[in-house]
Amino acid sequence: PASPPTAIAQERFLLDTGHSGRTIATPDTLGRHWNNLTQPTSPDTFNLKNVQGSEASGLTFTVCDPFAFSSLNGHASTNAAYPHAASSDFWAVQRGTGKDAFGEIRTGGLDTTGTKVYDITFFASSNRAVTQKLIADYTVRGVTTGAASLEAIANTTNTVTISGIQADWRGNIHISAAVNPDSFSAANEAYGVLGVLDISSRLENRPPPVAPVYSAVGSTPNPPEEVSPQNPQGLTAYVLESPDRFTNRVGLGELLRRLPELVGGPRLPGVEVARGHDRGPGAGGSRHVLGP
Numbered sequence: 323p324a325s326p327p328t329a330i331a332q333e334r335f336l337l338d339t340g341h342s343g344r345t346i347a348t349p350d351t352l353g354r355h356w357n358n359l360t361q362p363t364s365p366d367t368f369n370l371k372n373v374q375g376s377e378a379s380g381l382t383f384t385v386c387d388p389f390a391f392s393s394l395n396g397h398a399s400t401n402a403a404y405p406h407a408a409s410s411d412f413w414a415v416q417r418g419t420g421k422d423a424f425g426e427i428r429t430g431g432l433d434t435t436g437t438k439v440y441d442i443t444f445f446a447s448s449n450r451a452v453t454q455k456l457i458a459d460y461t462v463r464g465v466t467t468g469a470a471s472l473e474a475i476a477n478t479t480n481t482v483t484i485s486g487i488q489a490d491w492r493g494n495i496h497i498s499a500a501v502n503p504d505s506f507s508a509a510n511e512a513y514g515v516l517g518v519l520d521i522s523s524r525l526e527n528r529p530p531p532v533a534p535v536y537s538a539v540g541s542t543p544n545p546p547e548e549v550s551p552q553n554p555q556g557l558t559a560y561v562l563e564s565p566d567r568f569t570n571r572v573g574l575g576e577l578l579r580r581l582p583e584l585v586g587g588p589r590l591p592g593v594e595v596a597r598g599h600d601r602g603p604g605a606g607g608s609r610h611v612l613g614p
Contacts, residue, residue, distance in 0.1 A: 332438060332522075332523040332524055333372045333373075333379060333522070334372060334373045334520070334521070334522045334523075335357065335370050335371075335372050335373070335519075335520075335521040335522075336354060336355070336356045336357065336373055336404075336408070336518070336519075336520055337370070337383070337518065337519040338356050338357065338358050338359060338407075338408040338411075338517075338518060339359050339362070339412065339413045339516050339517060339518070339519060340358070340359070340360060340392060340394075340408065340411030340412060340413070341360060341392040341393060341394045341411040341412075342360040342392070343411075344394055344407055344410065344411045345358040345360065345407065346358060346405055346407040346408040347407070349375065350405055350408075351405070354373040355371050355372065355373050355374065355375040357370050357371060357383070359383065360392065361385070362385065362389035362390070362391065362392050362413040362414075362425065363385065363388035363389065364385055365384065365385060365386070365388075366384070366385075367382050367383065367384045368382065368384075369381070369382055369383075370382065370383050370429075379431065380431035381429060381430070381431045381432065382428075382429065382430040382431050383427065383428075383430075384427065384428045385425070385426075385427055386426050386427065386428045386496070387424060387425055387426035387498070388422060388425060389413040389415055389422065389425035389499070390414050390415050390421055390422045390425070391413075391414055391416070392411065392412065392413050392414070393411060393412055393515070394410070394411045395411075395412075395448060395450070396410035396411055396412055396447040396448060396449060396517060397409070397447040397448075397449060397476075397478050398410070398449070399478040402445075402447065402478040402479065403445055403478065403479050403480075403518075404445055404517075404518045404520075408517070408518055409445055409518050410447060410517070411517065412447070412448070412474070412515040412516055412517040413425065413499075413515065413516050413517075414513050414514070414515045414516075415458070415500060415513065415515075416501065416511060416512070416513050417501040417511060417512045417513070418511035419510060421511065423500060423501045423514075424498065424499070424500045424501075425498065425499050425500075425516075426496055426497065426498040426499075427497045427498070427519075428494050428495075428496050428497075429494065429495045429497065429521065430492070430493055430494050431493055432464075432493045432494065432495055432523075433489055433493070433523070434489060434491060434492075434493045434530065434531060435530055436527060436528045436529055436530035436531070437525060437526070437527055437528075438488075438489075438524065438526065439485075439488050439523070439524060439526045440464075440486075440487045440488075440495060440521060440522065440524075441483055441484070441485045441486065441521075441523075441524065442462050442483065442484050442485075442487065442495075442497065442519065442520070442521050442522075443482070443483040443518075443519070443521075443522075444458075444470065444481060444482050444483075444484075444516065444518070444519065444520075445477075445480075445481045445517050445518040445520070446458060446472055446474040446477065446514075446515045446516055446517040446518075447476075447477045447478060447515075447517055448474040448475050448476075448477070448513075448515055449475075449476075450475050450507060451475075452475055452476055454475060454506060454507045455473065455475065455502075455504055455505050455506055455507075455512075456473065456474045456475045456505055456507065456513050456514065456515060457471055457473045457501075457502035457504055457505045457514060458471065458472055458499050458500070458501070458505075458514030458515055458516060459501070459502045459514065460472065460482065460484065460497070460498065460499055461496075461497075461498045461500070462484045462487050462495060462496070462497050462498075463487075463495065463496045463497075463498075464487050464488050464489045464490045464494065464495040464496070464531075465488040465489065465490055465491075465528075465531045466487050466488050467487070468485070468486075468487060469484070470482035470483070470484055471502055474514075474515050481520075486526070488528055489531065491532055491533045491534075497519065499514055499515075499516045500514060501513060501514040502514060
């Protein structure tokens with residue numbers, strides 16, 4: 323049989339996640355266009371341009387879980403993996419009392435036809451003393467997921483790449499950074515940083531992503547919030563669910579609400595099933611009852 327076609331690169335996007343006091347001129351000396359991103363806590367959505375300077379692909383960038391801060395305290399090298407102006411500043415997450423040890427970015431407008439995957443390379447650098455550890459744990463999540471870690475202190479050349487990620491059915495890939503448990507700088511705080519994101523797409527055929535099925539037993543309307551004969555106590559609780567990670571199904575709240583009915587009794591009053599997603603623990607999704 324004929325060999326399958328070789329996957330080829332389609333587009334490349336360079337993102338400088340850094341400080342407003344140090345942005346890279348674009349295009350750079352190699353003719354590559356960059357995206358200067360200097361607002362680690364802003365929920366605004368930005369259009370991304372590829373290295374040719376085009377925004378025609380429709381890729382977007384949104385901070386959906388804020389980072390702690392940005393900083394200029396990176397390397398001083400002129401021979402780093404990426405140009406100094408882009409790679410010597412960073413966004414940081416911070417572990418400590420009242421701090422934010424997790425940050426997440428959403429890239430949108432990605433392929434949903436099952437013909438492209440994405441390779442995401444991370445770079446980070448810090449000028450802190452080598453007696454400390456500044457390790458970030460990166461996670462990438464679409465239909466497929468991947469994870470990698472990177473030590474930033476004294477780093478000028480090391481990168482990590484998470485390859486072959488397929489966007490979800492909405493065309494999104496979520497990219498997160500968290501403080502590694504082994505990071506330390508002071509008794510009560512530690513950091514992880516992100517300086518450059520290098521995103522490349524390539525052709526690879528996979529089954530197209532599909533929207534999740536939101537009920538294990540069928541869809542029924544939520545009860546009204548107001549007191550009524552069908553719901554005599556009014557709304558008393560919400561059940562918020564994220565999908566089961568093995569089947570991508572959401573249904574426990576629906577089962578909970580309908581269980582008495584299914585076994586011959588009345589439906590539980592005042593329970594509304596709210597669909598959602600979070601970073602809940604375990605492979606079986608997360609379920610939170612909010613209320614009364």
